[in-house]
């Protein structure tokens with residue numbers, strides 16, 4: 001399973017926002033959050049209308065995102081398309097996630 005060559009690049013990051021950075025700015029909704037483990041960008045998943053985490057990968061080539069709502073101990077590598085087990089190396093949330101109803 002662990003075929004990812006980028007695990008050494010997984011860093012300690014500070015989340016850039018409490019929810020998806022771009023969705024908060026535009027007032028859009030998201031389904032799940034994804035945290036970039038290279039720079040701390042918070043984006044939304046591919047089930048969300050705007051898919052900002054994937055757009056962030058295409059724009060920056062930052063390979064690793066962490067499932068982030070709440071942190072569940074896994075990450076995804078966009079380059080190798082594999083799940084990565086983070087174990088205890090998860091990023092705590094800064095505060096409550098803004099929710100849309």
Ligand SMILES: [Zn+2]
Pocket residue numbers: 003004005006007063077078079080081
């Ligand atoms: Zn990888």
Ligand SMILES: [Zn+2]
Pocket residue numbers: 020021022023028030043044048050051052053
């Ligand atoms: Zn978004």
Ligand SMILES: [Zn+2]
Pocket residue numbers: 036037038039040041056060062
């Ligand atoms: Zn990034």
